[in-house]
Amino acid sequence: MARIDSLLRVDQLERIAVRIATKERAPTRAAEGIWETCSLEPPGDRVQAAHPHREMAVAAAVLGTARNRIRVRQLEQVDLPIADPKPRPRKGQIRTLGSKLKLQNPLIERKRPSGIGDNQTDMMDGADQRHRIPLGMEPAWTFAYTIPPTQDDPMNPDIGRLQPYPFERLAALKSGLIPPADRDHIALSIGEPKHPTPALVTDALIAHLHQLSVYPTTRGIPALRETIAAWLSKRFKLGSVDSTGTGALGIDPDTQILPVNGTREALFAFAQAVIDRSRDALVLMPNPFYQIYEGAAFLAGAQPRYLACDATNGFVPDFEAVDDATWRDCRLLYICSPGNPTGALLDHATYARLIALAHRHDFVIASDECYSELYLDEADPPLGLLQVSAAIGNAAFSRCIVFHSLSKRSNAPGLRSGFVAGDAELIRDFFAYRTYHGCAMPLPHQQASIAAWSDEAHVRENRRLYREKFDAVLEILGDALALAPPKAGFYLWPETPIPDTDFAARLFAEENLTVLPGRFLSRVVDGADPGMNRIRLALVPPLDECVDAAHRIRRCLERIQ
Incomplete structure (x- = not known):
């Protein structure tokens, strides 16, 4: 009883x-x-x-x-x-x-x-x-x-709507399984960068530890916002900033940029500030997705609406299939490009269409771009929401907000540093929310962030290391899993020959390798689950571990076949 x-x-x-x-x-x-x-x-x-x-x-x-x-x-x-x-x-x-x-x-x-x-x-x-x-x-x-x-x-009561986090479900899946003791554990399940944090970041952090005695402000120091504005303008072709960093900025550091403690908390908090609880509101998001989007919708009193990202549409949502009634009820649209876990990119036409829909139906676009600097082709960086917004004449970035982070770009997940940028009116109201939220970035972290956003050499090296790992893993698994390299990000998203949860359990029990079942990142809609029978492989460990992991996966596949 x-x-x-x-x-x-x-x-x-x-x-x-x-x-x-x-x-x-x-x-x-x-x-x-x-x-x-x-x-x-x-x-x-x-x-x-x-x-x-x-x-x-x-x-x-x-x-x-x-x-x-x-x-x-x-x-x-x-x-x-x-x-x-x-x-x-x-x-x-x-x-x-x-x-x-x-x-x-x-x-x-x-x-x-x-x-x-x-x-x-x-x-x-x-x-x-x-x-x-x-x-x-x-x-x-x-x-x-x-x-x-x-x-x-x-x-x-909305707390009761929160779903178990993917890694809670993964722990339950592995419970009771005993992996072989003759090989070290390798984790490809969590997207936590393992490359070293650049010395220029840690040096700046240490050099400003004396500023721990000072309360930081919610808006952040001007030098940080100006550095971010210069980076955005150069990276996404805003204004006239050239390769040397000189020229007119395309975004106002005082009214259109706000530092945040990583994109996770900002993506969640933004929904609390923008959702109107007095009306029935939908929050649209890709499926599979970063679960913070769903939790943010639930706690804001809104209803999530999941847009499938499957192979038939290049792993991006089929926005053309969304009816007008859904767009009318939409208050917030989360997009993620490069996608997690697929690495898929939104193109110029899709961004432009979404901006037009946002103005027509009165909703806000929240673009999660935390993987934007991890791309494989140095000559072809991914587009961003603000970049397309400016190109089509929406220079004020109306109804557009982007989220960027140093966690993936600069291998600094523990720094908890990022920013939101875009529509000045939305930034103004979000700033008011955050003033009460009490989440200002510590001053030493702001100084370290200035150092990180000011340097591109370490980011290029970061991309080189990921390209090296993709090449090595695909050479081992490409034919066995019909894999192709993604456009960006550090994930592989292969199909599995048996149910994804069974495959993940076998990899752990037989090879001491942890991967994330795709269904833990997705939701079933109309009987279809875009994450089912796929796994997410995060190529974040060192090269030798990624190669070892690929061989373990291949052995498991051979036993299954």
């Missing part, structure tokens, strides 16, 4: 779901099947889940409860059904599943599968249920919870 006295968090319900599905006897990764093989009906106050096995359907409904803005308070007694611990009978035998489900407040609908009694929908409020299920059948047990709203929860 489980006693629940307060609001259940998603992670608590996930643990319950794991116990339901596995009775704590199988690896935790078995629980992945609960929400991957069951269909949920979000959002709302009714969550439905279906699965051939009764206990899995209940587990999915419990899990779905936590993921769909439903507060599960006053669930005081729950006697959860568990998997039958007895050995599986031989074909033709009868298996009995026994369970009890007692929920004090929710109304539970149970629909029997065809072939077991009549097929009507019943209501039950705690009675024990036992059914004899022929082993060969595949019934579709369906359980739905309808949970009455509560009025006394002091927390923001």
Whole structure:
């Protein structure tokens, strides 16, 4: 018997779901099947889940409860059904599943599968249920919870909408697996740069540590904003700044630039400042995506709308397929070019169309460009939103905001330094928000950032190292996984010969190699999951480790085939 006295968090319900599905006897990764093989009906106050096995359907409904803005308070007694611990009978035998489900407040609908009694929908409020299920059948047990709203929860109910982070799901997938001890672990799962941070950055940081005694301002020091303005103007052909750094700036450092502590917090905070909670708002985003976009939408009281990025459209969203009603309800559009995890780039025509749509339908474009400086062709850097905006005559960058970071460009993820730039009115209001948010960048970090944005030599070397790793890995895996180098970024996004979660589990269990299953970065929409049966490989370790990892992947592929 489980006693629940307060609001259940998603992670608590996930643990319950794991116990339901596995009775704590199988690896935790078995629980992945609960929400991957069951269909949920979000959002709302009714969550439905279906699965051939009764206990899995209940587990999915419990899990779905936590993921769909439903507060599960006053669930005081729950006697959860568990998997039958007895050995599986031989074909033709009868298996009995026994369970009890007692929920004090929710109304539970149970629909029997065809072939077991009549097929009507019943209501039950705690009675024990036992059914004899022929082993060969595949019934579709369906359980739905309808949970009455509560009025006394002091927390923001939107917190309950947040989904488990990809690396939480990855940890669950690996739980219980024992990798071989005869080889070192290699992680290609996290996009954390491993190249050394340039000495010019660390030297500037150390030289200004005495400024820790000074409160920084939200707007940042003028020298930093001016350095960023010069970099933007030169890199994206704004104004008339030439290769020597001289000329007129194409962006105002005082009104159109704001330093931030890395793009992660800025991407999240921006949605809180721009979303109008008094109206139903959609936040459009690529799928797969950086999960901060989704979390930002949820906590701003908006509804995410996922735009598939699959191979049929070059791994960029098919914006032409978005109808006018969706654009009218859109308040914020997140785009990411170069894409994470695909490395795909948006072209000039797509940027121009999006800018026109933003003005026509009154929404804001938030362009995540943190991978913009990691491209393979030195003569062909990726376009940026502000660059196209200026080129088509939107020199004020109306409705356009870009996010840039030093984490990938300068191998400084721990510095937590980036900036937002664009529309002066949006920057003004975002600045007001951040004044209360209390997230000013420390002065030593600002000085180190000036050094980083002022130098391109270390960035070119960074790109050379990634090109070297792409070449080496593709030579080993290119034919085995039908891989081609991406346009930019440091990820590979190959298809897998077996389900992506199974492939990732085998790579860890058999080769001590961690990769990220694609479905952990995506959402199912209309029955389609653009991340399913793909994995993300982050080529961030040193060259020798990337080569070793590629050989391990190839060995695993040979065993599967």
